[in-house]
Amino acid sequence: MAAPGDVVVVSNRGPVSFTRADDGSLIPLRGSGGLVSGLSPVVASTGALWVAAAMSDPDREAAAQGTMDVDGLRVRLVDIDAVTFTAAYEVVCNANLWFVHHGLFDATHRPAHDHRFDAAWASYRHVNVAMADAVAKEAPEGAVVLVQDYHLTLVARFLADLRPDLRCVHFTHTPFTDPDGLRLLPDAAATEMLAGLGAHVACGFHTQRWADRFVACCTERGVTAPPTFVAPLGPDPDDLASSAASPAVATASQAITSLAGGRRLVVRVDRIEPSKNIVRGLRAFDLLLTQYPQWREKVTFAAFIYPSRETLPEYLAYRQEATSTVAWVNERWGTADWVPVVANLGDDYPTSLAALGAYDVLLVNPIRDGLNLVAKEGPLLNGHDGVLVLSSEAGAADELGDAALVVNPFDLAATAEALHRALTMGDPERAERATALRSLAAAHSPHTWFDAQVAAAEPNGP
Amino acid sequence: MAAPGDVVVVSNRGPVSFTRADDGSLIPLRGSGGLVSGLSPVVASTGALWVAAAMSDPDREAAAQGTMDVDGLRVRLVDIDAVTFTAAYEVVCNANLWFVHHGLFDATHRPAHDHRFDAAWASYRHVNVAMADAVAKEAPEGAVVLVQDYHLTLVARFLADLRPDLRCVHFTHTPFTDPDGLRLLPDAAATEMLAGLGAHVACGFHTQRWADRFVACCTERGVTAPPTFVAPLGPDPDDLASSAASPAVATASQAITSLAGGRRLVVRVDRIEPSKNIVRGLRAFDLLLTQYPQWREKVTFAAFIYPSRETLPEYLAYRQEATSTVAWVNERWGTADWVPVVANLGDDYPTSLAALGAYDVLLVNPIRDGLNLVAKEGPLLNGHDGVLVLSSEAGAADELGDAALVVNPFDLAATAEALHRALTMGDPERAERATALRSLAAAHSPHTWFDAQVAAAEPNGP
Numbered sequence: 001m002a003a004p005g006d007v008v009v010v011s012n013r014g015p016v017s018f019t020r021a022d023d024g025s026l027i028p029l030r031g032s033g034g035l036v037s038g039l040s041p042v043v044a045s046t047g048a049l050w051v052a053a054a055m056s057d058p059d060r061e062a063a064a065q066g067t068m069d070v071d072g073l074r075v076r077l078v079d080i081d082a083v084t085f086t087a088a089y090e091v092v093c094n095a096n097l098w099f100v101h102h103g104l105f106d107a108t109h110r111p112a113h114d115h116r117f118d119a120a121w122a123s124y125r126h127v128n129v130a131m132a133d134a135v136a137k138e139a140p141e142g143a144v145v146l147v148q149d150y151h152l153t154l155v156a157r158f159l160a161d162l163r164p165d166l167r168c169v170h171f172t173h174t175p176f177t178d179p180d181g182l183r184l185l186p187d188a189a190a191t192e193m194l195a196g197l198g199a200h201v202a203c204g205f206h207t208q209r210w211a212d213r214f215v216a217c218c219t220e221r222g223v224t225a226p227p228t229f230v231a232p233l234g235p236d237p238d239d240l241a242s243s244a245a246s247p248a249v250a251t252a253s254q255a256i257t258s259l260a261g262g263r264r265l266v267v268r269v270d271r272i273e274p275s276k277n278i279v280r281g282l283r284a285f286d287l288l289l290t291q292y293p294q295w296r297e298k299v300t301f302a303a304f305i306y307p308s309r310e311t312l313p314e315y316l317a318y319r320q321e322a323t324s325t326v327a328w329v330n331e332r333w334g335t336a337d338w339v340p341v342v343a344n345l346g347d348d349y350p351t352s353l354a355a356l357g358a359y360d361v362l363l364v365n366p367i368r369d370g371l372n373l374v375a376k377e378g379p380l381l382n383g384h385d386g387v388l389v390l391s392s393e394a395g396a397a398d399e400l401g402d403a404a405l406v407v408n409p410f411d412l413a414a415t416a417e418a419l420h421r422a423l424t425m426g427d428p429e430r431a432e433r434a435t436a437l438r439s440l441a442a443a444h445s446p447h448t449w450f451d452a453q454v455a456a457a458e459p460n461g462p
Numbered sequence: 463m464a465a466p467g468d469v470v471v472v473s474n475r476g477p478v479s480f481t482r483a484d485d486g487s488l489i490p491l492r493g494s495g496g497l498v499s500g501l502s503p504v505v506a507s508t509g510a511l512w513v514a515a516a517m518s519d520p521d522r523e524a525a526a527q528g529t530m531d532v533d534g535l536r537v538r539l540v541d542i543d544a545v546t547f548t549a550a551y552e553v554v555c556n557a558n559l560w561f562v563h564h565g566l567f568d569a570t571h572r573p574a575h576d577h578r579f580d581a582a583w584a585s586y587r588h589v590n591v592a593m594a595d596a597v598a599k600e601a602p603e604g605a606v607v608l609v610q611d612y613h614l615t616l617v618a619r620f621l622a623d624l625r626p627d628l629r630c631v632h633f634t635h636t637p638f639t640d641p642d643g644l645r646l647l648p649d650a651a652a653t654e655m656l657a658g659l660g661a662h663v664a665c666g667f668h669t670q671r672w673a674d675r676f677v678a679c680c681t682e683r684g685v686t687a688p689p690t691f692v693a694p695l696g697p698d699p700d701d702l703a704s705s706a707a708s709p710a711v712a713t714a715s716q717a718i719t720s721l722a723g724g725r726r727l728v729v730r731v732d733r734i735e736p737s738k739n740i741v742r743g744l745r746a747f748d749l750l751l752t753q754y755p756q757w758r759e760k761v762t763f764a765a766f767i768y769p770s771r772e773t774l775p776e777y778l779a780y781r782q783e784a785t786s787t788v789a790w791v792n793e794r795w796g797t798a799d800w801v802p803v804v805a806n807l808g809d810d811y812p813t814s815l816a817a818l819g820a821y822d823v824l825l826v827n828p829i830r831d832g833l834n835l836v837a838k839e840g841p842l843l844n845g846h847d848g849v850l851v852l853s854s855e856a857g858a859a860d861e862l863g864d865a866a867l868v869v870n871p872f873d874l875a876a877t878a879e880a881l882h883r884a885l886t887m888g889d890p891e892r893a894e895r896a897t898a899l900r901s902l903a904a905a906h907s908p909h910t911w912f913d914a915q916v917a918a919a920e921p922n923g924p
Contacts, residue, residue, distance in 0.1 A: 106568030
């Protein structure tokens with residue numbers, strides 16, 4: 001296996017971003033998001049170099065310093081023209097690739113590609129070239145390059161010319177579309193993306209299902225698929241435990257207890273994101289209250305949902321839809337003493353941890369999700385033998401399915417039934433499932449996940 | 463091969479429907495639609511029995527007569543309770559299975575299954591049982607039963623118990639969804655549908671692509687896939703020619719010539735149906751006029767689009783969207799002498815035939831389509847060496863692709879480019895492509911298609 005110093009991580013979002021202080025100096029901030037929070041401790045401990053895009057003007061200033069040491073991480077930010085970066089990130093990545101991989105397009109109306117897509121795709125290619133150039137300059141001889149996610153599918157293709165000594169491995173954090181979904185992209189872009197992925201030594205995914213979809217897409221387009229490997233990410237149980245032990249979480253836990261007011265507690269924690277299926281979750285809760293009157297005034301649904309990607313109209317509309325559905329459920333069922341759904345739109349990490357510690361039922365019902373880390377964090381944090389109601393379309397269902405109550409996310413009736421079953425489940429079954437979930441959720445850590453990517457670069461790996 | 467009299471055809475819509483005359487008597491009308499118009503002459507010539515659902519009260523009255531001889535066809539209509547039939551047809555077939563197989567669901571919002579789906583699915587099962595019962599009563603010993611389309615996926619499963627001597631073959635006229643699309647149905651219904659199809663001796667599709675999708679769905683659900691076969695339907699060239707020779711078509715042709723007014727003519731002929739992609743076709747025409755000013759006042763787009771399934775809100779909305787897009791294009795580009803888009807919403811067969819005879823360019827750009835018979839009828843009828851611009855997502859593209867200009871239907875820029883290329887194409891290339899298209903479009907007829915289904919029932923077939 002490669003020595004730790006011979007590994008380079010490449011991702012769109014980096015482990016640090018910068019902001020400008022009043023005195024004009026640059027202040028580093030720790031990044032967020034599943035990829036970054038999963039990778040940061042591992043990269044810090046291995047000494048690997050992390051190459052990421054500068055995402056703001058302060059980031060671009062910091063990029064001029066070259067490779068930096070920040071919080072024990074060796075970081076190289078790549079300065080990319082803001083207009084080019086925005087076209088690649090918002091148009092290609094967020095408004096097209098994300099939608100394709102998550103099956104979110106309303107095909108009757110969208111997409112409708114015109115010359116603007118071609119221009120944005122040229123920007124996407126440019127970003128990939130810029131990242132490849134930076135890696136080519138910084139990477140040690142023979143290094144393993146771990147390229148992360150759908151933002152950077154073309155890096156290995158450009159590196160193949162610049163630095164044929166490097167061994168590039170790609171890891172996709174999202175689902176991967178099946179061949180019919182891929183047809184929603186312009187043909188040339190779709191094929192270029194697959195060929196870019198095909199330029200890696202190996203391509204990794206959170207579940208076999210996404211790996212199979214990727215290979216099916218390659219087969220249909222006549223692209224030679226590289227070897228694939230499956231390496232699910234998992235939370236670091238020790239990190240989680242130490243975060244949960246903070247005074248802020250203790251305070252938040254009191255607030256959660258008070259919010260529940262002795263009632264049973266259903267919790268969800270998500271970005272406000274169409275793929276997370278927040279509205280159907282609320283409608284399933286409404287159906288639970290309709291079908292099973294015994295839960296009226298006896299259950300509170302605490303939805304920790306925080307705004308995301310609001311430059312996209314679909315996300316703004318979905319936020320509006322989610323909050324108006326909360327209001328509708330509360331108007332329909334609320335009483336003087338009971339607010340059925342408490343929605344918290346603040347992105348408050350201690351409160352989310354406290355809620356995951358306290359739930360009786362955790363609802364994770366995405367339309368489609370690469371993995372869903374909350375489904376693993378919940379069972380590791382929960383102290384009530386809480387039940388996990390989990391979408392079959394979350395990658396994590398392949399690992400946790402036997403211990404969770406698995407539901408089809410498009411099926412409100414099945415979701416409502418699963419909530420009812422979770423709320424009525426006897427203590428022995430709850431304990432048994434919770435024990436199994438803890439064990440399954442801890443089976444993979446950021447370290448094992450990282451090591452699997454490095455191992456996939458070996459001639460005999462993955 | 464089975465003797466002709468030993469074949470039974472089963473379909474939802476039959477070759478005749480009934481209406482009541484003023485004197486109360488029942489008047490038979492010839493059915494319409496691709497399946498019926500393709501099958502009717504073949505069935506009439508073979509003497510096969512045709513079992514179909516009674517779709518109206520006059521149909522139900524006629525059903526009481528038992529097997530009827532109408533226009534040389536032996537027809538048995540099956541009387542199914544109207545409420546049951548409507549739930550099966552409108553909820554399961556039109557609002558769910560059609561949407562799944564054509565990739566039309568806006569997954570962020572729809573579907574959202576509740577107990578009403580379960581009730582509708584029970585009706586769907588009931589319709590399939592009723593059709594199986596009728597076949598069981600009527601079919602000769604050892605007959606081959608040709609079950610048509612997504613309305614009747616469960617018939618063979620029930621016949622297996624009632625009449626194990628029969629050999630059932632299924633043919634799907636729509637696309638078949640890939641496994642991710644199948645997940646939009648409730649799990650039990652999806653698996654029951656696949657198992658129902660799996661109870662046939664063989665399952666046929668218009669292209670290999672749909673057959674592959676079906677097998678992939680079976681594999682993912684653990685259902686043993688039956689043998690599959692590919693048998694594309696084609697028009698009967700002689701029938702088409704005799705229809706086109708009618709006085710009504712001659713009159714309509716004069717109207718088309720007058721409409722074009724010496725300008726180039728782009729034509730489309732479709733039901734108003736989201737999968738037909740009418741709005742993007744209009745937007746691509748708008749983009750053509752934007753990008754290539756030389757076509758302003760020089761081309762007319764004649765859109766023969768007729769309303770369909772207007773009990774579904776999506777179809778009503780799509781009609782509104784299509785007609786308002788027509789108005790928008792005309793307001794943007796129209797002049798005192800030139801209406802850029804002429805939309806004709808009357809379902810007028812002679813006029814459609816006349817338009818297919820007269821086009822310079824035929825636009826067939828569906829989002830997804832099992833086959834698309836217009837793409838074959840056009841080249842057989844056209845007298846101008848007209849160019850076919852054809853969606854890669856129409857099943858017919860697998861047969862006609864080399865001679866057509868194939869476009870990604872989600873790509874407006876590519877579609878506008880193809881229209882421009884078609885309009886500027888030189889006479890030799892037009893003639894060469896038109897000759898090739900005529901030959902490809904005539905390669906399969908209703909007779910060869912029917913025979914392929916019968917052959918698939920043989921122990922050594924398909």
